[in-house]
Amino acid sequence: MASAAHPDIDLTTQCDCGAIKLAAKGQVVSMFLCACRNCQKATGTGHSTVVLMPATAISLTGATKPYSRPADSGATFTRHFCPGCGTTLYAQSSRAPALRMLTAGLFAGQNDWFVPNQLIFSRSHQAWDLVADHLPRHTTYRPEPQQ
Numbered sequence: 623m624a625s626a627a628h629p630d631i632d633l634t635t636q637c638d639c640g641a642i643k644l645a646a647k648g649q650v651v652s653m654f655l656c657a658c659r660n661c662q663k664a665t666g667t668g669h670s671t672v673v674l675m676p677a678t679a680i681s682l683t684g685a686t687k688p689y690s691r692p693a694d695s696g697a698t699f700t701r702h703f704c705p706g707c708g709t710t711l712y713a714q715s716s717r718a719p720a721l722r723m724l725t726a727g728l729f730a731g732q733n734d735w736f737v738p739n740q741l742i743f744s745r746s747h748q749a750w751d752l753v754a755d756h757l758p759r760h761t762t763y764r765p766e767p768q769q
């Protein structure tokens with residue numbers, strides 16, 4: 623069932639240059655913030671905004687370029703971005719191949735449904751990056767898969 627924690631979305635968006643279009647249609651699995659150092663570099667800010675969705679909910683037109691790196695979990699983390707403008711369209715982990723990670727910012731102008739439920743990798747979170755006090759914080763990964 624759709625709820626504030628698991629909204630049903632039906633949105634289309636595109637990268638900054640417009641070469642790649644992305645449609646997301648389905649129920650959000652989880653929403654969280656990640657303050658790991660990789661996310662800080664990838665976003666240029668203090669944390670990334672992650673929207674976890676089933677891979678089957680995402681469709682793309684246009685070819686993304688993948689960049690893979692080892693994650694702290696031992697999995698391989700792959701970010702898919704537009705080779706023309708550098709916008710990240712989605713990311714995935716080898717640990718959860720059926721899921722895709724989108725960013726709330728990818729849906730700029732149509733993302734008021736984004737309600738993060740936790741901050742992960744708080745060990746590298748910086749005080750200047752303001753995050754709501756009530757948000758649960760995990761030193762690294764969340765202890766259990768999200769409901």
Ligand SMILES: [Zn+2]
Pocket residue numbers: 637638639640641642704705706707708709
């Ligand atoms: Zn682009």
Ligand SMILES: [Zn+2]
Pocket residue numbers: 656657658659660661662670743
């Ligand atoms: Zn991260």
